[in-house]
Amino acid sequence: MIDPWSSAIVNYEKLIEEFGIKPFQDLLSDLEDPHILMRRGIVFGHRDYGRIVKAIREKTDFAVVTGMMPSGKMHIGHKMIVDQLIWYQEKGAEIYIPIADMESYSARGIDFPEARRIAIEEYITNYIALGLDPDDKNLHIYLTSRNKTVTDLAYKLAKRVNMNEMKAIYGFSGSTNIAHIYTPMIQVADILHPQLEECGGPKPTVVPVGPDQDPHIRLTRDIADRFHSQFKFISPSSTYHRFITGLTGGKMSSSKPKTAIFLSDTPDVALKKLKSAKTGGRESLEEQKKMGGVPEDCVVYEMLLYHLLQSDSQLKEIHQQCREGSIMCGECKARAAEMIRAFFKDLEKKREKARDKAETILEA
């Protein structure tokens, strides 16, 4: 069982084996210009993504749904979702971004006005600053508590889900509060409502998520099948991305500030944090020259891979230099730190500009 509300690290290989997630690699060549995170294996798995590939190739309607739970600060790991959304926006997708204020209330105790504030100031502002086009007519950002279409659908769908099933999927117990037990139904409705007649009818839909969110995907796919005769839902597709490693080596988490570079950090703080990150370097310079470093165990390399270096050839060069011991961590870190400083400087400016827009974009 995977608990979507914990921040435990997930074993990706096990997930592929045990839960029937397919390797993304297998359909990479079917995409004309796969996203950099797909190309680099960070998006590692999928369910039924072939439908989305087809829709992209044939330029037919499809939707992307990916929510945010407004409960804390946005860190650089969260940027991965936005990067993918921008790519989907370029492909003409209908984009739905539910803000899970009901979930943050039931699971984290955050009240509704505060969730709204966090969503606007922290998340939506950063989404726009990172490059999501706020003026796209196909973009829908809404608070789940205010979206009657979603809450009504959730209620209807809940009629055919029972407590034993919720216990088996999420591990809920007799002491779990009922609001928390119900919120997965809201997420199911978030994912399926783009297929209602009033939203354009059945269409392929993809949900890009971290693997910890897979329980919601499995539940949604089951329910979509159960209600097929009534709503003609097409079972939603999903993709799964690896999590970025935290600065200290475990998972990057907003609730553990030492592990994270927050998007609201100043350029100098981001630089300092990166300089303090765990590397895959050896005990001594001598040893590193002789044996080379281990980029696969290096947070700095991961930052380059996920976020900072767009050029595959430059990335390959650093990987090679690290492996053969011709570059030392000090120099390599200093280079990456300058890159992150430049990135954060630019983001800081863009965030200033995005602020006003973020205030007005909420649909409900």
Ligand code: SF4
């Ligand atoms: Fe990481 Fe660079 Fe050191 Fe290699 S040389 S372990 S990539 S910091």
